[in-house]
Amino acid sequence: MRSIKGQNSMSLNDFAIIESTLREGEQFVGADFSTDDKVEIAYALADFGVEYIELTSPCASPTSLTDCRLISKLDITSKVLTHIRCHMDDAKVALDTGVDGIDVVIGTSSYLRDFSHGKSIEEIIDIAQSVLTYIREQNPSIELRFSTEDSFRSTEDDLINVYQAVDRLEVVNRFGIADTVGVATPHSVYNLVSTLRNITDADIEFHGHNDTGCAVANSHSALTAGATHIDTTVLGIGERNGITSLEGLIARLYAINPDYIRNKYNLHQLHKLNQIVADKVEIEIPFNHYITGLTAFTHKAGIHAKAILNNPETYEILNPNDFGLTRYISIAHKLTGWNALQDRASQLGIKINPKNLKAVTHHVKAMADHKRITLSDVDELLHQWADSNYNLGKTKSGSKKTNNTNRQTHN
Ligand code: HCA
Ligand code: CU
Numbered sequence: 001m002r003s004i005k006g007q008n009s010m011s012l013n014d015f016a017i018i019e020s021t022l023r024e025g026e027q028f029v030g031a032d033f034s035t036d037d038k039v040e041i042a043y044a045l046a047d048f049g050v051e052y053i054e055l056t057s058p059c060a061s062p063t064s065l066t067d068c069r070l071i072s073k074l075d076i077t078s079k080v081l082t083h084i085r086c087h088m089d090d091a092k093v094a095l096d097t098g099v100d101g102i103d104v105v106i107g108t109s110s111y112l113r114d115f116s117h118g119k120s121i122e123e124i125i126d127i128a129q130s131v132l133t134y135i136r137e138q139n140p141s142i143e144l145r146f147s148t149e150d151s152f153r154s155t156e157d158d159l160i161n162v163y164q165a166v167d168r169l170e171v172v173n174r175f176g177i178a179d180t181v182g183v184a185t186p187h188s189v190y191n192l193v194s195t196l197r198n199i200t201d202a203d204i205e206f207h208g209h210n211d212t213g214c215a216v217a218n219s220h221s222a223l224t225a226g227a228t229h230i231d232t233t234v235l236g237i238g239e240r241n242g243i244t245s246l247e248g249l250i251a252r253l254y255a256i257n258p259d260y261i262r263n264k265y266n267l268h269q270l271h272k273l274n275q276i277v278a279d280k281v282e283i284e285i286p287f288n289h290y291i292t293g294l295t296a297f298t299h300k301a302g303i304h305a306k307a308i309l310n311n312p313e314t315y316e317i318l319n320p321n322d323f324g325l326t327r328y329i330s331i332a333h334k335l336t337g338w339n340a341l342q343d344r345a346s347q348l349g350i351k352i353n354p355k356n357l358k359a360v361t362h363h364v365k366a367m368a369d370h371k372r373i374t375l376s377d378v379d380e381l382l383h384q385w386a387d388s389n390y391n392l393g394k395t396k397s398g399s400k401k402t403n404n405t406n407r408q409t410h411n
Helices: 008-013 037-046 062-072 089-097 109-117 121-139 156-169 186-199 215-224 244-258 259-262 267-280 302-310 337-346 354-369 375-385 385-396 402-411
Strands: 018-020 052-055 079-085 101-107 143-149 176-178 203-208 229-232
Touching: 008 215, 018 244, 037 052, 052 062, 052 109, 062 079, 079 089, 089 101, 089 121, 089 143, 089 244, 101 109, 101 121, 101 176, 121 143, 121 156, 121 302, 143 156, 143 203, 156 176, 156 186, 176 186, 186 203, 186 215, 203 215, 215 229, 215 244, 229 244, 229 302, 244 267, 302 337, 337 354, 337 375, 354 375
Parallel strands: 018 052, 018 229, 052 079, 079 101, 101 143, 143 176, 176 203, 203 229
Antiparallel strands: none
16 A cells, blocks of 8 residues: 555655645745645645645635645646645545645644544544545545654653554555654754654654744654655744755755755755745845755854855855855955955956055955944945055055055044
8 A cells, every 4th residue: 555665764864845835835924825825835846856845724714625626636747735634524625626636634642632633542542543544545646644643742652552553544645744843852853853763664754943042953754764855835834933944954955965865856946936935925045044044054253254165164064156146255354364365456457566455455344343344444444455455555655554544544
């Protein structure tokens, strides 16, 4: 029944992304996607090359149902999934949408059993058996996933009971583990995925929230323990502060095997994809976001700038060119260095002799100690200290230094 077997520790070099911007991402407070928005995002995700696109439950609203049908019919390479509660009514509607796969979820922690759906573990197993078997009977080829919500606040015994009971049915392709509240650590994720890996040879999906900042690291840890699928959203949007961001996961895995990631995904599309989603949910791409944030490839201190100019790998684990982006060396500040100013002078087509280069560097630093300076301030100084100006200055006033000191007084 299973189309894909688990990959064990091969996962880092053989995994799939379940991109949930159109499901978990729709649960972000700023998201209110129209049908056109969803179609545009689905195309952009497919252009980037994600393996799966997960959609909001067709039971959520009338348009969620029609959008599910519509997006399932798009001519895209990504498989389309929808996400439902472990409920027969939801299963019937989902089966009728034409999706490639159905992600079924039910809460197993005492919080959700007592305060959400109110079912015992035995009842959960019963309902999972009937819903999952029904889906499989109705559609032998649909990709079927079963996940426990709030896995990390469920007891291990309960989880094992539920997963084993479902595994015995041999109807699901994939099991999911969800860190619903962002409580997990790389260590606890590794342990739980390893436990599940020993129970089943089905694929394993990890879904991790970022409340405590571990989502990317947890996803990486899941892969090292044998998970095969990771849930992401663009910019990490989702409930509260969201889940593993697509960009964070890509950055993490690129750092391990750049060639694999370069070949697997259309990395040049990432920034455009981020901008599309950021615009629709009315946020800026955070300045420090992985890969696409404004400062992701900006270098500042003189020592860094010097080394970067000699060899970018000294301070970059990610090559901006692979993402269609460029690095930026910030030079207008007190931490600047003469190597960076030399480079800027070359960009401007200016020649400055070594002695003056050191002198103008001192001048920039001294000036920046007193006020906020800009690149045009630096450019102006470089022009003033250029060899040709230097000669001119000499004939006029006899000394460039005098010229420069005068300027400093003006400032
Ligand atoms: C939700 C909860 C969920 C489900 C994850 C999953 C979570 O339905 O909003 O199906 O794997 O974080 O537990 O997103
Ligand atoms: Cu979630």
